[in-house]
Amino acid sequence: MARVKRLEDENLRIVQVWLLTRLLFAVIAVALAVMGQRPLDSVVAQWDVAHFLKISTEGYADPNEMAFFPGWPAVLHAVGLTGFSKVMGGTVIALACSLAAAFALKRIAGAWGAIAWLLAPTAVFTAVPYTEAPFCALAFWAWERATRDKWGQAAVLAALASTLRVSGLFLIGALFILALTQKLGRGQVLAVRLSWLVLPAAVIVVYVAYLYGLTGSWTAWFSAQEAGWQRGFHWPWEALANHWGVLWVPNAEHPEWPWVFRAELISWIVGVLVTLVALAKKRVAEASWVAVQVLAFSVSYWLMSVTRAVLLWFPLWRLIGEFIESRPRTRAWAVLGWIAAGIAVAVQCVWAWLYFTGRWSS
Template identity: 75%
Template sequence: MARTLRRLADENLLIVQVWLVSRLLFAIIAVTLAVAGRRPLESVLAQWDVGHFLKIAREGYADPDEMAFFPGLPLLLRGFTELGLPAVLFGTILALACSLAAAFALKRIAGAWGAIAWILAPTAVFTAVPYTEAPFCAAAFWAWERASQRRWGQAALLTALACALRVSGLFLIGALAILAITQGRNPSRRRGVRDGGLGARLAWLVLPTAVLVAYVTYLYGLTGSWTAWFAAQEAGWDRGFHWPWEAIANHWEVVQRPTPDHPEWVWLFRAELVSWVVGVVVTLVALFRKRVAEAAWVGVQVLAFSLSYWLMSVNRAVLLWFPLWRQVGEFVESRPDTTGWRVVGVLAGLVALAVQGVWAWLYFTGRWSS
């Protein structure tokens, strides 16, 4: 027992240490750029979608294009502002705290090494700034962990929170419904757990579904259209419907055509394609291992990205794919604990930090970073 507790404490400490090193790297890059450019730190942190969240927090959905963003994070940022607090700074603190919470949820799902791999993900900078990735991952990962333990009431509340943050909550509801079915029709007989059986588990999912319905209804009240969210996606981000083969063809054309003014763009588009392939592989591996709900969680997102003009924001979506990090964690756990593998692990960690640093630099300098 004492040995087990010591091992758990060591794993928790390692997760916190890796998280601190990674976030310290982001802080050093952001502060250096702010000092070198004689700019406020907030202007370095508040790139791209942060501007949309701040605008919604100030003005609501006055601009129809802003309806592509769910209201959860803007409401939190507005709350900070109402309290007289700098929204960008406290939004960053929120993201940092949520990223650590998500890592510990992922430890329960994917093991310590899965959580560490997620912390070191290439696009982890988006979990350290006022984006929805960190709070969504915290809510979604804990929701999955609670549902896996048949704590469906807790899972429903966390899923409802996730649904207020981004449309990915819809996919989470679907994956949880499959998890509820695959857990069996009978109530749990585990000590201290009463989930009421299949009907009760599915009934709990009405709560997060109501959050999505409420947002769609709210947009209908503003615009008179039940498809206002889709219209905003198409108008602002060119995400109208295309067949997957059209999306792949359009994307392939872009990765073959570098942009002289923005040489980093072609590499980011290539990374989008790699991330999409990773999603396909993770889905197939999950199916092979008979983890149908996990396969559905990743697979439906891969499909959704395949229905736009090209593949966009897949690099960031990788952060949401806890089955990927579970598979990575299982791979690491299956390796022999030898000096050679430890060296490989350390080198992999250093490379991951270097890639994170490059991606953070792209974000903080205002370059397109997915």
């Protein structure tokens, strides 16, 4: 009975934090819409949302749009067929997916890890029509299923995740390493585990082949990344040098830019540290999941979108959850916890304001 009560309390706490943070995002968005006398859709549909909406309507008429995988635009297109607003429908789906991701993360990282994820600085991207929430829900549950040797279920979830963003390719690689390092002698044999990964890999292959059919190029996705977002190949030291050069340059028209660039660098450093700690704990598959993303960001022109990628790094939230769980249950630690939570909420509200006002927020 005590264990059941504890689980119920943990679930309730996760739901409460999810509800509180999402209500704060909604209040900020609605307030900005009212004060600016703008439709709520226009406040929510910032940055990449415009690309998703365009693809959902026109397909890949613009070659630059090929940088975005088709899964999420297809979902928004389906929402539009119902007559409901694509933006608001996508928002509702993202909100539901963020809660699903939190409960998957609870199984991977514990209740405190899930709560820390809900309080992440860039959590606003899990409450708008971006791919972060649905991808995290699918990827986290895929990982949870794989760690329990349910590789068929994991493969289906990973395949769906791979329709959403290129991170699906990294997920397949990390699952491959997990299959190799997972204890044998129970459940499915190694060959069966690896064979299941053909399914999500096929999704990536089909998308690349589809773009080849449209453009005649096997590198259409890379070309779109480079043309639209300066994500051509650069050596890591070049990327870091380019990034460092903009950290301290004031911008009168966009005062937030240097701060967001600094946050990108901090997030990259966090990724390096999480990789090293995971390796030290002999969590090789988890280390590979973060390391490959850190490497991908390191070979671009500069570090970009790392602050959003932190949301995908479940090994980070597992480490945070373990740290919190290991602390003594004293009043001093409780006070520090409340202070940390208050700061986290404040920071994510500022980030939400950046996003909803159309300022660069990663």
